[in-house]
Amino acid sequence: MIDFKEKVSETLSLRTGAEVTIEWRINIKGVMTGWCRLREAALILPAAEAVAGLEGRLSMITAYLSDSAKQKGVREIAFHFDLDGTTLTLGIELPLEGARIPSLTPLFRNADWHEREFMELYDIQVIGHPAPRRLFLDRSIDPAAFERLIPYSTFSNGANSKALWEKVMARSGNNRKELQ
Amino acid sequence: METRPVINPIPPVRLYRINAGSCNGCDVELAATAAVASFDVERLGCCYSESPAEADIVLITGPLTLRVKDKVLRLHGEVPKPKVTVAVGVCPISGGVFRDSYAVAGPADDYLPVDVNVPGCPPHPRAILAGIAKAAALWRELSGCGQTLPEPAVPGSYDEDAAAPLGLRGKMRFNAAACVGCRMCEHVCAGGAIRIDELGPGLRFTLWHNSCVFCGLCSHYCPTKALTVTDQWQLSHFQEDKFSLTEQGFIPFVACTGCGHIMLPATPELLRVSYRKTNPEIERLKTLCPECRQKQSLGGIRR
Numbered sequence: 001m002i003d004f005k006e007k008v009s010e011t012l013s014l015r016t017g018a019e020v021t022i023e024w025r026i027n028i029k030g031v032m033t034g035w036c037r038l039r040e041a042a043l044i045l046p047a048a049e050a051v052a053g054l055e056g057r058l059s060m061i062t063a064y065l066s067d068s069a070k071q072k073g074v075r076e077i078a079f080h081f082d083l084d085g086t087t088l089t090l091g092i093e094l095p096l097e098g099a100r101i102p103s104l105t106p107l108f109r110n111a112d113w114h115e116r117e118f119m120e121l122y123d124i125q126v127i128g129h130p131a132p133r134r135l136f137l138d139r140s141i142d143p144a145a146f147e148r149l150i151p152y153s154t155f156s157n158g159a160n161s162k163a164l165w166e167k168v169m170a171r172s173g174n175n176r177k178e179l180q
Numbered sequence: 181m182e183t184r185p186v187i188n189p190i191p192p193v194r195l196y197r198i199n200a201g202s203c204n205g206c207d208v209e210l211a212a213t214a215a216v217a218s219f220d221v222e223r224l225g226c227c228y229s230e231s232p233a234e235a236d237i238v239l240i241t242g243p244l245t246l247r248v249k250d251k252v253l254r255l256h257g258e259v260p261k262p263k264v265t266v267a268v269g270v271c272p273i274s275g276g277v278f279r280d281s282y283a284v285a286g287p288a289d290d291y292l293p294v295d296v297n298v299p300g301c302p303p304h305p306r307a308i309l310a311g312i313a314k315a316a317a318l319w320r321e322l323s324g325c326g327q328t329l330p331e332p333a334v335p336g337s338y339d340e341d342a343a344a345p346l347g348l349r350g351k352m353r354f355n356a357a358a359c360v361g362c363r364m365c366e367h368v369c370a371g372g373a374i375r376i377d378e379l380g381p382g383l384r385f386t387l388w389h390n391s392c393v394f395c396g397l398c399s400h401y402c403p404t405k406a407l408t409v410t411d412q413w414q415l416s417h418f419q420e421d422k423f424s425l426t427e428q429g430f431i432p433f434v435a436c437t438g439c440g441h442i443m444l445p446a447t448p449e450l451l452r453v454s455y456r457k458t459n460p461e462i463e464r465l466k467t468l469c470p471e472c473r474q475k476q477s478l479g480g481i482r483r
Contacts, residue, residue, distance in 0.1 A: 151282075160280045161372055164287070164423075168388045169377075171423040 008034065008054065008083065015050035016043045022088070034088040041092055044079060045102040056083040058108035063118035065147065075099060077124065094124065103129040121146040191325070192227040193316045196235030196259060200252045200288065202242030205302040206269035210239065212305040213312070219305035224313050232258035236323070237315045240294075243271035243278040244286030256292050262322035264315040266296045268308060270371060273297045273422065274391040277371050294419050301371070301393030304348065304413040311416035318418075344411035349394040351412045352387055356429030358406035358449040359385060365398035365407055374398060382432035383444070389415055389425045404449035438472030 005024055012020040022036040038044060048058070059080040069076050074093040081088045094101065103126045104111035115126045116135035123144035126132060137145060199207060212219045214228055221227065229235045232255050244252060256265070265288075270276035272288035279287075288294055295318060298311035319325075344350065361383045366374045373391035377384045387398075387407075399407045417425055433442040446466040451458050465473055 158280050160275060160284075160287075164274055164279075164391075165375060165388075167423045168386065168426060172386065172388075172426040172428060 004083075004086075005034075008088065011050045011054055012036070012047055015046040015053070017046070018043060020047075032086050034083075034086065036088065036090050038090055038092045041094055041099070041101045044090065044092060044104070045107075047090055048079070048081075048104050048107050051081045051083065051088070052107055054083060056081045056088070058082075058104060058111055059087065061104075061111060061114035061118065063122045063124055065122065069093070070096070075122070075124075077101060077118070079104070097123065099124040100127055101125070102127050105129055119143060123147055190225060192222070192225055193237060193319055194229035194235045195221060195226050195237045195239055195312065196229050196232050196255075197239045197241070198252055198255055199248075200240050200242035200272060200286070201245030201248050201284075202269070202271060206241040206271070206300075206308075209302045209305050209308055210241065210268065213308055216305065219309060221309065221312055224309060224316055226312060226316055232256070233260065235259045236263060236319050237312065238263060238265045239268050239312070240265065240272045240288055241268045243275050243281075243284045244288045244291065245283050246285045247283070249285045249291065253291060262319065264295045264319045264322070265293060266298060266311050266315045267294045268298050268311070269303060270299050270301050270391055270393060273299055274371075274388070276301060276391065277393060279372060279391070289419065289422075296416060296418055297390060297422055298416040299390045299392065299425070300413070300415065301395070303415070304344075304350075307413045307416055310414055314416060314418065344413055348411045348413060349396050349409050351389055351394075351410055351415055352392060352396075352398065352427060353408050353410050354385055354387060354427045354429045355406045355408070356385065356431050358404045358447050359383075359429065359431050360404055360406070360447055360450050361431050361444045362403060364401045364403070368397040368401050370395050370397060382430055385427075385429040385431065387427040388423075389427065390422060404447060404453055406447075406449070434467075436469035436472055437467040438475075439469060441469045441471075443469045 005022070009020055009022050012022070016038070018039060020036060020038075022034045024032055024034050026032050038047060051058075059082045062078045062080070063075070064077070065075045073096055075096055077092050077094055079090045079092075081090070092101070101124060103115055105115060106128070112129075112131075113135060115129055116132065118124055119126055119132065120134060120137045120143050142148065197207075197210060213221045226237070232238075236259075238256055238259050240252070242248075267273045267288055271278060272286060272294070275281075275284055275286050278284050285291070296311050296315045298307050300307055303311070361376070363376050366376050371391045371393040373389070373393075374385070374387050377386070394409070396409045399405065399409050415425070431444065434445045435441070436443055448458075451462060451466065455462055465476065468476065
């Protein structure tokens, strides 16, 4: 196990040319996960090459814009890899405006959907994607939809329920005698 | 050649069915009213029509989704007046579990006049028949076709006295005396049919049957079984009763005998669930608020 941890750290450091520290955690069920932060966006490509060299797979990519990150003036993206059953997550801070990240699609084909998805939902540009066409949204809609638009469900905010319940409470004829 | 005299040719009341984005649950029950002899609408002197222009009564299922709204309104408009509209299932009545979705335009009565509601998710075929019977009577009154309904072929096929099938989940019943005000029912309610309001002297429980989907989750999770599922399937009603079809109860707060703070009463059902049976010590402690109980416990039991 120690060999495995060292091997992963060494390979990642070697490929990225930067000191890579991975925090390994083991949960109550004995499942090990690795957590690591990369200094800059460009490092994800050599890091992913290192994972591919270790016969790892890409599980998924998560772009997110948390309130705490926003306050710091950054956004985050996390790449989740699988190394023979152990999940390794590489997180990167990106700028709020003009974020750019190299595409992993040439390395891992399943990166295609994730990259196309976060390109349309967030203001993140993917460099070197072989076919950066829309995944869900119509071409007439500008990208970064999550950052510009309010979901209709949030917008309506239970207004229908509120209106119906007001009528129910007014007419249920039982505005009770206990209160009088 | 012998010819039989035509007996009592009362023209049937024609029903037209519109699916306004339904999950098809109610439509399957409607199919039972066309295909299963004991639930057949013909017993009520009704028949299904394939053309809105030839219909008298409109049956609407589904929450009226945005996608079908205009088509539904067009079809409904094609039914000649006087027409009677029946909302079948909680979806067209209140939106049911789909209420507040961005894809739902309903409730149906925001866009078209509804006369009769048959709540349920789905309603039992007999509840649908009872609703159609109400609608047919109303239509005959409006249209001046004063004939009374034929007696159902099998007595009790849609009346309220008929025995419910075993295990049928019908309307919920609330027993305020057993409620501990934990609000779990409000939390788990799939249809958003329950709300509990805190008023000065206590908690007010309200369950709106027109949003209840008979799932029974509230009863399942109720620790003291203050909510129980009954087999009462007959909930069809005229539109004027739509918002008053509720089950209400009031749980008055009591004052702690130690400090006078108001608190929810510890009901006998709660004590039974917690301790199986009670004793004088429990009876005394139940009148105290948690803080006073804690103080008593720290001070040791005084016997």
